[in-house]
Amino acid sequence: MYNLLKGKKGIIFGALDENSIAWKVAERAHEEGAEFVLTNAPIAMRMGQIKELAAKTNSEIIPADATSMDDLTNLVEKSMEILGGKIDFVLHSIGMSVNVRKGRHYTDSKYDFTTKGWDVSAVSFHKTMNVLYNKQAMNEWGSIVALTYMAAQRVFPDYNDMADNKAYLESIARSFGYFFGRDHKVRVNTISQSPTPTTAGQGVKGFDGFISYAEKMSPLGNATALECADYTISLFSDLTKKVTLQNLFHDGGFSNMGVSDAVMERFTEE
Ligand code: NAI
Numbered sequence: 001m002y003n004l005l006k007g008k009k010g011i012i013f014g015a016l017d018e019n020s021i022a023w024k025v026a027e028r029a030h031e032e033g034a035e036f037v038l039t040n041a042p043i044a045m046r047m048g049q050i051k052e053l054a055a056k057t058n059s060e061i062i063p064a065d066a067t068s069m070d071d072l073t074n075l076v077e078k079s080m081e082i083l084g085g086k087i088d089f090v091l092h093s094i095g096m097s098v099n100v101r102k103g104r105h106y107t108d109s110k111y112d113f114t115t116k117g118w119d120v121s122a123v124s125f126h127k128t129m130n131v132l133y134n135k136q137a138m139n140e141w142g143s144i145v146a147l148t149y150m151a152a153q154r155v156f157p158d159y160n161d162m163a164d165n166k167a168y169l170e171s172i173a174r175s176f177g178y179f180f181g182r183d184h185k186v187r188v189n190t191i192s193q194s195p196t197p198t199t200a201g202q203g204v205k206g207f208d209g210f211i212s213y214a215e216k217m218s219p220l221g222n223a224t225a226l227e228c229a230d231y232t233i234s235l236f237s238d239l240t241k242k243v244t245l246q247n248l249f250h251d252g253g254f255s256n257m258g259v260s261d262a263v264m265e266r267f268t269e270e
Contacts, residue, residue: 006032014091015048069130121169148247
């Protein structure tokens with residue numbers, strides 16, 4: 001370990017169980033010397049094992065529905081009290097599509113489902129930054145990261161309306177990131193992660209095919225949740241102070257591939 005986050009204080013959204021990317025980020029942030037608050041939707045707390053993570057990382061849990069401005073305000077105020085000061089890093093690791101959950105095809109979306117999924121997966125990032133910005137809750141040279149997927153740029157048919165939510169999320173990172181940088185010297189980025197076997201990931205139809213295709217296309221293979229956590233830690237550290245407004249691919253090279261030998265082999269069999 002490198003003590004990369006020594007003395008830094010943070011808020012980590014979205015650790016549901018030990019497979020969650022946020023869970024790995026919390027473990028790695030703890031190892032790197034950070035103190036943080038864990039948060040998740042109240043309903044997820046009843047299902048999840050977050051208490052175990054809190055005990056392990058010596059952190060407190062504050063429930064918050066990330067679509068509720070009241071919950072987010074309470075979260076940010078309480079976090080500053082608990083941590084004894086302003087925040088240095090925030091991880092937004094939240095995604096959910098009601099259309100996916102209910103098995104609605106993209107061409108037959110139910111629009112109140114669309115709106116709910118968009119609010120949870122994308123607008124919640126705007127709301128979180130709204131509270132942090134207006135309460136002046138971030139320290140200078142702080143870092144805010146959200147997790148996204150390449151379906152924001154390219155077509156992956158089964159990703160459904162999450163593709164649109166991720167495009168919106170990435171745009172919010174740039175738009176809000178401008179004001180956060182200009183006014184508070186805080187950076188805002190998204191990490192575009194490989195398919196990863198988590199609860200949210202496995203909700204995508206045909207996930208097994210999806211993940212093995214990406215594995216075969218990527219020169220370095222798919223990035224794991226732990227590797228994503230390592231990358232996230234680097235973005236929270238002081239080693240990346242001038243990186244902002246970026247969508248950063250963390251995918252073993254997948255996003256720049258056309259075709260790989262391993263995939264070609266399957267189409268050239270006699
Ligand atoms: P996960 O299922 O472990 O995490 C999703 C989290 O969102 C859960 O903790 C859930 O409780 C939380 N959440 C849902 N509604 C919420 C609400 N209203 N308020 C607060 N929290 C809420 O799955 P994973 O994969 O760790 O997801 C984390 C992020 O990574 C998501 O943004 C996801 O889209 C993104 N991502 C995942 C990939 C994958 O293949 N698993 C690939 C690329 C990005």
